[in-house]
Amino acid sequence: MSHNIHAEPVGHGNSPAAWTLVFIMIIGAAIASVAFCLANATLFWAGIAVMGLGLVVGFGMRKAGYGVNGHKLTPSRH
Template sequence: MSNTHSSQARANEATPSEDLGHGNSPAAWTCVFVMMIGSIISCIGFVIASNPVFWGGVVVIAIGLIVGWAMRKAGYGVGGSKLKNQH
């Protein structure tokens, strides 16, 4: 009987009580898109054995992080002031 109780307690812990948004915002999507482009550039640089292309892709990935952070600070993140669908 205690085994059923412990599995039920774990099931209750696994479901969050509030919606976290999962990053569905212009800031998150822009960050992911820019970082994906950087990853593709780095992969191409790796395959063709070009250090400048590879590291250029890494720089683009870092730029994606900075752009996402800046957009979040500007109000385009989850629950940001510039979004119409605020909760």
């Protein structure tokens, strides 16, 4: 027996902005993880910087209309 406990759809950030953010963050985390194992502080902080860049890109894409319910994603009615 399944009950929907949400009054509205959750959405889970399924948008180009969210996916781009996640992809960039994964790349940054991979760089930082490898650098940590190699004890390379410079490369580690570069990976952290890539993760920060992912946040900036994702936020910028959301503001540009590519987030959930963004104006660039809704079909236009001609």
